[in-house]
Amino acid sequence: MIADAQALTDNIDNPEKVRQNIIEVALDYLACGLDSTKSTLFVQSQISELFELSFYYMNLVTVSRLQRNPTIKMEIKMRNFGKNIPVGFFTYPISQAADITAFKATTVPVGEDQLPMIELTKEIVRKFNSLYGKVLVEPEALLPDNKACQRLPGIDGKSKMSKSLNNCIYLSDTADEVKKKVMNMYTDPNHLRVEDPGNVEGNPVFTYLDAFCKNEHFSRYFPEYNNLDELKEHYTKGGLGDVKVKKFLNAILQEELEPIRKRRAEFAKDIPEVYNILKKGNYMAREVAANTLAEVKSAMKINYF
Amino acid sequence: MIADAQALTDNIDNPEKVRQNIIEVALDYLACGLDSTKSTLFVQSQISELFELSFYYMNLVTVSRLQRNPTIKMEIKMRNFGKNIPVGFFTYPISQAADITAFKATTVPVGEDQLPMIELTKEIVRKFNSLYGKVLVEPEALLPDNKACQRLPGIDGKSKMSKSLNNCIYLSDTADEVKKKVMNMYTDPNHLRVEDPGNVEGNPVFTYLDAFCKNEHFSRYFPEYNNLDELKEHYTKGGLGDVKVKKFLNAILQEELEPIRKRRAEFAKDIPEVYNILKKGNYMAREVAANTLAEVKSAMKINYF
Structure with missing residues (x-):
């Protein structure tokens, strides 16, 4: 409906x-x-x-x-x-x-x-x-x-996605728009430098990874890790920058969204x-x-x- | 509707x-x-x-x-x-x-x-x-x-007529039911004896007369008075019993309701x-x-x- x-x-x-x-x-x-x-x-x-x-x-x-x-x-x-x-x-x-x-x-x-x-x-x-x-x-x-x-939280870390808050990734977003949104995503505000320990709880970048990441994604886009637990551990310890994690999330989302975007374009014709x-x-x-x-x-x- | x-x-x-x-x-x-x-x-x-x-x-x-x-x-x-x-x-x-x-x-x-x-x-x-x-x-x-x-107030003097309060005279009531309701109508509770002065304000018997009584009704049913003002004056001064006024109201309501009742019975067939x-x-x-x-x-x- x-x-x-x-x-x-x-x-x-x-x-x-x-x-x-x-x-x-x-x-x-x-x-x-x-x-x-x-x-x-x-x-x-x-x-x-x-x-x-x-x-x-x-x-x-x-x-x-x-x-x-x-x-x-x-x-x-x-x-x-x-x-x-x-x-x-x-x-x-x-x-x-x-x-x-x-x-x-x-x-x-x-x-x-x-x-x-x-x-x-x-x-x-x-x-x-x-x-x-x-x-x-x-x-x-x-x-x-x-x-x-x-x-799934909004990309601004607010608990609810909402068109009026403009904090969603849309199925109709282009690859560039999705990338831009992911790279601007709210993350741990205390994770200022790469070497700082980071928090994965309440961090939407990791919540989105929890939702969309499968083990197979690592071999394709982030072979330095075997699975999400390893990635989280490194981030929590410190020494892993947000940009790297966001790029990984972007790769996963693009893989997920690409066929949807294609079908959408077909129907939109x-x-x-x-x-x-x-x-x-x-x-x-x-x-x-x-x-x-x-x-x-x-x-x-x-x-x- | x-x-x-x-x-x-x-x-x-x-x-x-x-x-x-x-x-x-x-x-x-x-x-x-x-x-x-x-x-x-x-x-x-x-x-x-x-x-x-x-x-x-x-x-x-x-x-x-x-x-x-x-x-x-x-x-x-x-x-x-x-x-x-x-x-x-x-x-x-x-x-x-x-x-x-x-x-x-x-x-x-x-x-x-x-x-x-x-x-x-x-x-x-x-x-x-x-x-x-x-x-x-x-x-x-x-x-x-x-x-x-x-x-029009309820016959119990409450401001609103309501089926749930059972304080209404219905168009489908028989002549006897109407008479009974009128004779039981709430009136001035301080008008205990005929000679007592009575209050017409907030007295539903008089409110109903205000609504339904025409001058012509007096010659037909209550020739001792010429109009409602005279009747009210007497009641207010004292010396006029509720029963007499209620009988008058009943006569008027019966005259009003009789043709409605007849038409209702016709349609109900x-x-x-x-x-x-x-x-x-x-x-x-x-x-x-x-x-x-x-x-x-x-x-x-x-x-x-």
Whole structure:
């Protein structure tokens, strides 16, 4: 799903940006290998049923329950909303519950920061099913096995990547842009000289290596070491400069990103076809969501006609 | 509009009640003379577009703005929600803004307690139009000229009539039920004996007379007085018993309610036909709401396909 309606909750004065991002996200999905013949790619705002489900789920959640959501708290802080939190932003975990349950998803692959949303979704499902009968499916969160992938920090070392903070590496970035971003990446601020001991904890360069580095990368790009443990040991002891480590990370990321970038460029050549894929996806998603909504309304006894 | 979806915001565990009330409200509307060939009678939950509009309007209102709504504050207190306010209840003024603006209503006949809702609707319209261009229409509230009709109190003297407080006279009440309710009506608690001076302020018996009594009623039912001022004067001075005043009020209400009751009984003989009226209304309402939603989404640039 491309969550354009959710994007509007904190971009109300910038709909043109949201509009342009639709196609960017679609290209990202396709470039990463989502196969539109197997996965349904669709656009949130085109599935009316999701809004209707959200509306009914809102009766099953209290205001104070939403206020306790740690991710929402953090994001409110990050966006400097202060007291002026838009209601749409405040309630977006409920809308996410609609996005998940409309399709009776059993498993939702998420980052660690999205665990509170899955928790709320489960609560909504339990409450709905206990009030109206077993209609909805309780989803399970699926976290990456690799801890470093559970929440990849921003390249500025901030805990959350965010377009508004401009601290992400994009799948659409050119090789040069990726290199520039890696070389400018936040690292241990106390590791001033090569000979200084360095810290790998909370150091995004090493977190990214934790996420993406495999042993085979060493023989290809950094034969002085056999594995990441050795590299970390040297860095921690002192005598290993940041530039060398960043160059290694860059080589790994380029290897990872190159085929994605190529596929992205291929799909980008025929944007009307990408819109066609989404259009077809919308149609299919709507059919499923409409079925769920009909079951929901029937369980709630608001199927009068 | 029959606001069944709104009714669910504080009746989640009682959908059967909401379901039954649909037909009751429809009969009330028809009995009072709403002509389905001139007015579109429809059911809120059947107009999906309203939920979608609500969703987008939620981005235009802040949480603290909702918290300042005096009617919501009062109703939260009345319903003993405490800290457990359902989100759907908290946000219902936004949903009302959708109900109004979906049909580009210019004038909304309301009771005084609904003025904060119209105010919020105006704010939403202004904000939407200033962000995305002039699409929505700013509605004006229409209050009854007669002050007593702007907010008729409950028969228990509480400021708000409410089904949950069981302090209302229903259009479907029999003549006997109405009489019983009037004779049990809260009145001046210090007016213990006939000769005691009585208070007409905050006395629902007199507020109902202010709302319904015309001079002509005196010649028919209470020829000892020429008008309501004379009656009030006597009551205030002392020497006029509550029972006499209540009997007078009962006579007036019976005269007002009798034709409504008759029409209600007529319509109630053919419930499938009432459902047909609503079904036709839903169809018409949906067409108008869908047009507005299309304009809204196009203004917000989320019309990709």
